[in-house]
Amino acid sequence: MKLIKVEHAYKIYKNGTTAVADLSVSIDKGEFVFVIGSTGSGKSTFIKMLYREEKPTKGNVIVGGINVAKLRNSKVYKLRRKLGVVFQDFKLLPKLNVYENVAFALETLGLPNEEIRPKVIKAIESVGLKEKMRSLPSELSGGEQQRVAIARAIVNEPRLLICDEPTGNLDPETSKEIMKILDKINKESETTIIMATHDKELVNRMKKRVLVIENGVLVSDTKKGSYKVHESSKDSK
Amino acid sequence: MRAVRILNRSIRDSFKSVFRNLSLSTASIACTTITLILVAISLFLSYNVREVTNTLEHELTIVVYLKKEVTKEEKNKIESDLKTMPNVDSYKIKTKDEWKAEMKKESDTLEITLEYLEENPLLDSVIVTVKDVKDLKVTAEKIRQYDFVSSAEYGEGMVENIIGIFDAVSIGTFGIVIALVLVTAFLISNTIKLTIFSRKTQIEIKRLVGASNTAIKLPFIFEGFILGILGSIIPIIISIYGYTVLYNQTGGYVFTKIITLVRPFPFVFIVSGFLVLVGSCVGMLGSWRAVRKYLKI
Numbered sequence: 001m002k003l004i005k006v007e008h009a010y011k012i013y014k015n016g017t018t019a020v021a022d023l024s025v026s027i028d029k030g031e032f033v034f035v036i037g038s039t040g041s042g043k044s045t046f047i048k049m050l051y052r053e054e055k056p057t058k059g060n061v062i063v064g065g066i067n068v069a070k071l072r073n074s075k076v077y078k079l080r081r082k083l084g085v086v087f088q089d090f091k092l093l094p095k096l097n098v099y100e101n102v103a104f105a106l107e108t109l110g111l112p113n114e115e116i117r118p119k120v121i122k123a124i125e126s127v128g129l130k131e132k133m134r135s136l137p138s139e140l141s142g143g144e145q146q147r148v149a150i151a152r153a154i155v156n157e158p159r160l161l162i163c164d165e166p167t168g169n170l171d172p173e174t175s176k177e178i179m180k181i182l183d184k185i186n187k188e189s190e191t192t193i194i195m196a197t198h199d200k201e202l203v204n205r206m207k208k209r210v211l212v213i214e215n216g217v218l219v220s221d222t223k224k225g226s227y228k229v230h231e232s233s234k235d236s237k
Numbered sequence: 238m239r240a241v242r243i244l245n246r247s248i249r250d251s252f253k254s255v256f257r258n259l260s261l262s263t264a265s266i267a268c269t270t271i272t273l274i275l276v277a278i279s280l281f282l283s284y285n286v287r288e289v290t291n292t293l294e295h296e297l298t299i300v301v302y303l304k305k306e307v308t309k310e311e312k313n314k315i316e317s318d319l320k321t322m323p324n325v326d327s328y329k330i331k332t333k334d335e336w337k338a339e340m341k342k343e344s345d346t347l348e349i350t351l352e353y354l355e356e357n358p359l360l361d362s363v364i365v366t367v368k369d370v371k372d373l374k375v376t377a378e379k380i381r382q383y384d385f386v387s388s389a390e391y392g393e394g395m396v397e398n399i400i401g402i403f404d405a406v407s408i409g410t411f412g413i414v415i416a417l418v419l420v421t422a423f424l425i426s427n428t429i430k431l432t433i434f435s436r437k438t439q440i441e442i443k444r445l446v447g448a449s450n451t452a453i454k455l456p457f458i459f460e461g462f463i464l465g466i467l468g469s470i471i472p473i474i475i476s477i478y479g480y481t482v483l484y485n486q487t488g489g490y491v492f493t494k495i496i497t498l499v500r501p502f503p504f505v506f507i508v509s510g511f512l513v514l515v516g517s518c519v520g521m522l523g524s525w526r527a528v529r530k531y532l533k534i
Contacts, residue, residue, distance in 0.1 A: 013462070051445070074450055081447030091445075101490055106447040107246055112510035 001190050003160060004050065007211040009059035009069075011045050011216070018111045020044035020056075021216040023133070029159065030190040032183070032208040034197060040215035047164050047196050052076050064159055081109065085155030088168035090145045092137040092152075096146055098124060099133045102152045123155040124148075127181055143174035147181060154185060161185065163195040167202060175202055243452050251459035255467075256431050262464060269425045269468025269519060272417040273512050277476045279410040283352050287402035289496050299365040299377050307361060315363060324376045326368045334510040337423040353420040360387060381422045418519055421468075425461050425523025426530075432460060433531045440532070457528050458521055465520025466513065473509040480505050 003125045004027040011020040027033055037043040043127040048054040049061050052068045061068040064082045069081060092101050102123055107117045124130055135143055146166055153161055161183065167175035179202060186193045197203060203210060212220040253263045305314065312330075314458070319328045336359040341348040351357070365380070367373055373391055380389040443453050481501045489498045 054364075076444075077447045077449045085445050091442055093439060093442070104442065107450045108243075108443050108446055108452065110243040110246070110452070112238070112242065152442075152446075194476060 001029045003063040003064060004029075004194075005060070006046075006049075007062075009046075009049065009056045009061050009062040010056045011042075011049060011054055018085055019054075019216050020049070020213075021215070023059075023216070023218050025211060025218060025221060027192060027194065030186070032193045032195075032204070032206070033176060034195055034203050034208055034210045035212040035213060036197060036203060036210060041213050043196050043213045044164065045216070047162060047194065048159075051083055051162055052079055053166045080156055081156065084156065084158040084160060084165050086146070086149050086153045086161065086163040086166045088165040090137070090149045092145055092148055094137055097134050097136050098129055098148050098151075100142070101137070101148055102155050105152050105155050112151065119157075120151075120157055123151040126154070126185070127151045141174070142170050146170060146178055147173075150178070150181060150185075154189075154191065157189070158191065160192045160194070163193065163197075165196055165198065167197065167199055172201065173198060176188055179206060244455070247452070247455035248349050248459050250456040251463055254436075254456065254460050255463050257430065258298050258435070261431060262467075264467045265421070265425045265428045265464045265523075266422045266468045268417075269465055269516055270471045272414065272421045273469050273516055274473035274475060275410065275417055276414050276515055277472050277508055277512055279407070280511065281476075281480060282403075282410060284504070285499055286407055288499050289403070291438045292497060297367070297370050297388050297391055299367065299373065299380065301363040301365060301380050301389045302360040303362060304385050304387045305360060309401060311383075312361070313460045314514055315380075315383060317385070319363065319365060319380075320377065322379065324367050324372045326361050326366045328365045331362045333361050333363055335340070336360075336362070373426070422519050422523040422526065425464050425475055425520055426527040428464065429457050429524040429527035430447060430531050433457065433527060453463070454528050454532060457532065458476050458524050460522025461520035461522075461527075462517050463520070464523075465516035468520070469512045469516035471515075472512050476512065477505045480508075 006023055006025045007024045009020055010018070012018050021042075023042075023046060024050055035043045036045060039192045047070060050063055051057055055071075056069045058151070059069065063079060063093070066079045066082075066233055068079065077081055090148065093104065096104060099120060099131055103116050106119060111119075121130075121133075123132055127150050129144060132140060132144065133219050137148065140148065146169075150161075150166075161182070166182075167178050170178065183206070184193050207224045211218060212219070264367070301315070303315070316328070316330070319325050333355065335350055337357050341361075343350055367376055377389045377391055380386055440453060484498050484501045487498065489497060491498060491499070
């Protein structure tokens with residue numbers, strides 16, 4: 001069952017720069033997909049189009065049945081409620097503790113407290129931070145902060161988790177821990193995960209589907225791929 | 238229920254934000270307070286002026302002084318003519334002896350003077366009440382045309398001057414109030430702008446987790462509303478106590494017994510309600526401007 005269907009998508013900025021050109025790809029429910037490419041290749045733009053941070057100039061980007069290209073600004077929240085997003089810089093609220101940071105997502109959506117509490121605890125437990133529930137972000141390591149960000153992204157049980165270089169600020173060991181958590185989420189709850197990354201070792205170790213984007217064009221799409229695919233595609237140019 | 242919870246949380250966030258940015262909030266509240274004090278003064282002034290104008294208009298009469306040598310026939314003629322004049326509502330003859338008795342009561346000096354004089358120097362008169370004060374001047378002019386009429390007075394000049402001064406003061410205050418309302422709205426807008434910048438990450442997270450645009454904007458609108466309401470507290474207290482004290486101290490009269498003040502109750506409560514309304518509207522106007530300009534979602 002297709003969760004994401006991108007058909008001949010283009011993103012051309014007002015200054016004439018083409019970030020994404022004629023990109024077509026389908027992603028099934030429950031898949032784990034890496035999106036790789038050099039800086040400025042258009043992978044971030046592609047990722048941003050999936051949660052409608054960027055609107056495609058041309059073509060269709062269908063996520064969970066919603067065509068992002070035709071989605072009005074005032075209706076974007078309907079798409080965002082179906083997915084979770086994790087960033088390199090965590091985006092945690094410094095004055096709120098771990099529990100409050102995760103609960104914030106559900107409070108914003110107007111869920112009742114009796115519904116929020118079990119969901120938040122479950123999400124925090126799934127990232128292994130039960131002991132640090134009352135800690136502030138400043139009292140946590142980088143890896144722990146990223147785990148809080150993941151907990152916040154999955155607390156509403158989204159069908160799709162978008163990760164934009166989540167290990168970019170972390171050391172290799174911490175990155176491994178984060179990948180274990182993401183892999184567990186993917187396997188246990190069948191959440192589709194799309195992750196943009198530069199981490200060569202990580203991609204090679206995980207053996208997941210790899211999409212390579214260069215100059216805005218999808219140059220390779222391999223099941224159980226590796227970073228080598230990306231490098232060979234660059235060499236061939 | 239979901240909407241109610243979002244509303245509750247928005248209000249809670251707004252209160253938190255007001256106290257978190259205390260210095261800026263204080264500046265906005267102070268500005269709102271000054272504006273609303275002036276709004277209150279303007280309201281008290283304009284409403285009282287309107288009342289005084291109404292009273293003056295209703296109490297205005299033409300006092301027709303007849304010449305000393307007026308004959309009985311002439312007196313009868315003016316009486317019969319007044320009956321047929323369309324704008325004359327009623328009239329009353331007041332003889333010079335009645336004037337004398339009245340004036341003697343008013344002051345001792347006048348009493349001694351009038352007693353000293355062998356002959357009563359005052360004139361017989363007719364006090365005319367008109368139907369429409371707008372035609373007061375025309376009616377007075379018509380009466381003045383009789384040869385045996387010495388003068389027909391209705392306080393022209395004085396009444397117009399008083400009303401003119403009151404009007405000028407009202408318009409001036411209104412102008413200042415409008416200017417201050419705009420300045421206050423701008424200041425509140427600036428406070429909200431800084432709140433928006435300081436809560437950039439929070440807004441970003443809200444957008445990412447799927448909060449609707451309204452749910453993101455609401456706390457800022459409420460914050461402006463709260464600043465406006467807080468700014469109206471002192472003006473309300475001043476209005477209620479200030480006006481009541483003024484009324485009690487003056488006994489409800491200003492300068493002369495013609496100019497009476499409006500009774501404080503329920504007048505002060507109506508003014509207070511209006512101040513809350515103006516305060517909250519100015520607050521929301523300011524925050525709406527900031528949200529539209531700086532909250533890009």
